[in-house]
Structures are given as C-alpha cells and as structure tokens.
Amino acid sequence: MTHRRLRCAVPAVLWVVWVVFSAAAAVSAQTRTVTDPVGRTVRIPEEPRRVITLAPSLTEMVFALGAGHRVVGVSRYSNFPPQVQDLPKVGSYVQPDVEKIVALTPDLCLAVKDGNPREVVEKLERLGIAVYAVNPKNLQEVMETLTALGDVLQAQEEARKVRDRMERRLEEVDRRLRGVERRPRVFFQIGVTPIVSVGTETFAQELIHRAGGVNVAAGPEPYPRFSVEQVLALRPDVIVVSSMEREQVFETVRAEWMRWRGIPAVAFERIHLVPSDLFDRPGPRLADGLELLARILHPERFHGGF
Template sequence: SYSDFPPEASDLPRVGSYVRLDLERIIELRPDLCIAVKDGNPKATVDRLQALGVPVYALDPRSVPTVIQAILEMGVVLNAEDRAERLARDMRSRIERVTARLSGAGRRPRVFFQIGEAPIVSVGTKTFAHELIGLAGGDNVAAGKTAYPRFNREQVLALSPDVIIISSMDRAGSIEQIRQEWGRWPSVPAVRDGRIHLVDSDLFDRPSPRLVEGLEQLAGFIHPEIFGGPK
C-alpha cells in the first residue's frame, strides 16, 4: 500500500500492506517471483505462497550495509547484476563523501528525531534513522534498546537536543504544526537556535537507496558549518 516511489509504482496492482498481504490477489497475478522481507512480511503467508508453488526470495535489510547487500542480491536474482553494482557503488561513494567531510568535525550535536506527536515517539538504536544520525555526525539522544521509545515533553526538554528532526509517520498529519508547538519551549537549544527541521519520512524508514539522500540531508542539518545546510 505504501509503494509509491517512483511515481510509476502507484500504477501497479495492490496486494495488501507490509504486514497484511492479500494472498488471493498475489496468486491471481501469477508472479514469477515474490520478494519478501523477513522483518515484517508474515512468515505464514510467505510459507503459504511457497507451498502453492510461488517462488519467494526473502531479504533482511536492517541497516545501510545490508540494504546495499540486498540490492546486490536482487541484482543476481533478477539478472540485473551490472545495474545493481552501479547502484551499490553510487550509494557507497556518497556515504564515503559524507563521512570524509565529517572527519575533521569536532563536537557531535545532540539530535532528537521525532516520528510521532501523541505520544512523542523517537528512534532507538536499531533503526535506520539512528544509523543515519551517527553517519551524519550527530548523537541520537534517544538511543537505547527500545526501537521506538516514547517520551513526554518534559523528558525531551531534559535531553536538551541541539537539533530536532521531525518526521511524521502519519502521512495525513501536519508536521508543520508540530514544529510550531516546539516553539513554545525556547529553553531547548534546538528551539532557541532555530534548528528544527522537517523531513520526508520515506527517506529514513524505508530500506531503499533513498536512505543515502536522507543521510545527505541530515548531514546538512546537523553540520551546516561543513555542508552549508540551514542552521
């Protein structure tokens, strides 16, 4: 249901959501191959597809390196190795350019990455956003074992983030309104210095090549003195 990039993807048949696959619809399409994701697609549905004779290849992209590895694997499976290798090289090159420019950076600014409003939800250690914050030269103040920890406003104020990144998983919600709400707390360094930024959540929560675009955007927000991004 959320496969909407590139725009042409919207014209493809719908076969359910990430966790609720429409088995009958998939069978009707008579696919030569199904690509599954271990972290999300129900194993029972995947097993059922295989039992019905539908070939399934399961990927497990949980970090930027494993996303790149998944692209290379798909290149082999789909007989598109050259294209996959070019894409992987481009991703690695862009990541290396960011990290190289950060080699002389000093202090790592404290970053709060907000993905939910009521309650306030952030990102823990085992998330793409946490990994990208680190690669972009920041320190995730919500780091910890809980993937998506919840906070009240006072807890966030105590964390005193230098940068607040707002990414709403509610596509219909107004993240601009959330930014305005933070303006009521000028004691927070990120608010005081005008370092509250809105981002496209698709660049941070989907295991795709666009994660690198998210990294480049974050680097500009976290280290504008190096990348020339907005302060």
C-alpha cells in the same frame, strides 16, 4: 481393444509421457536453487518475469536495478518511483492479500523477514509461488541486498552500479565531516501523539551517527515513547521531525515545540522536517537521507551542496 487400436494407442501414450517429461525438464531447466539472505533455500525462476514486491523498500530496490518493467504488483504504501502508483496493490506490508497476489500470477515474490508475516510467505510457497526473503538491518546490509537482488533478477551489472553510486555518496559525506569536533544532540521524532523517537537498532540511528550527530533517544527500545518533560530533560540541539504528511503535520508539531524555549533546538530554531521514507526504507535513497541530515546538522560543511 483390437490389436490395431492397441498399436495406435501405445504411440499416443508414449507421446503424452514424452511431452509431460519434456515440459518438466524445461521447467527444471528454467529454475535454480539459491539461498536467500535470511538463510532459506528457495527455488526461483532463472529469470523472473512477473515479480511482486511485498514492501516499499523492495519496490524501490527493484526499480533502482532497472527491473521495474517486471513488477506486476506492489505493497500498499509503495510510492517511489512515481510510476508505481499505477501498479496493482496487494495489501499492506504487514497484511499482504494472498488472493490478490495469486490473481496476478507472479513467478516470484520478494519479501522482508521482519515485517511480512511468516504464515503468508508459507502459504504462497504452498501455492507454488517462489518467495525470496531479505532482511537488511544497516547500510552495509542494504548494499549486500542490492547485490543479492541483482543476482536474482539477472541485473548484476546494474546492481554493481547502484551499489557503487551509493557507496561514493556515503563516503563523500564521511569526507566532508572528517574532523568535526562538536556533534549536535538530535531528537528524531517519528510519532506525534504519543511522541515517539528512534532507538539504537534503527536506520535513523545509523544515519544520525554517520551524519555527525548524537541520538539522544539511543537505547535498546527501537521506538521509545517520550513525554514533553522527558524531551525537555534531554535538551536536544536539533529536533528532526520525520513524517509522511509533510507540511500539514510539521507546522502543528513545530508550533507545539516552539512553546518550550528552554530546549536548545527551539531557542536556536533548529527544528526540521524530513521525509520519513528517506530514513526508514532500506534502499538506495538512504543515501539521500544521510546527505539531508548531514546538511541539517553541519551546514557549514556543505556550502557547495553535493
């Protein structure tokens, strides 16, 4: 190479090096390192613009925070708010589709520790996709998760408003139930064949207790199974059927229970249908579930509605 060509090449090489380092610096400046609620140190975009939610509860939270316009993909059973139905689906809660996720070029995936497979999260991270995980177990942790997601999405003020509204609604239920002496015995049915209820470590259990009821299926098993005879022995005052199928399944279940007049809930016709996603999705709509259940268990305290 002649000296003249060398003199021309050196500035060109230096320019390329400068561009590369400048780009790297820009990327670095646009990201930040945070600790997610499950204790993982993760590097996330300063302001995520292409978000994928790997659980219906996360979809609801992001939209509640006013950041729904950033969501480019959701898990299969995400159905609220209604506009999410038109978004690309990236597999189910327990089986996310990595190829579909990658094809949507997200800059952030939101995951749930107890539900989304760990190997999927690790694979996404190896592919250079940031994954921020949460794992709320009760109402208080749901509100803490809203605050955390507000920080991640640069929606802190909206997170504060959503959390404040949720807290006010919970406190209003507490106020109306203050002084309640009799707590109805509740059988909360989430499965038909076999009959499945909810144990102590569930959102439904917390809502039953806070709504002024007693969960007759409380115990260490999260989702215990029962025979009809076992439910008869428990003698619930109220049977609550939680279903995604609404009226279709409810009428079948109700007709089955109506055969057993020895159950107080049947004798006094206190069998109720509730939407399952108000009781098993950790998000703002748990407040809806609590209000609904409180009205079912203690209608005398809610004549004027909320």
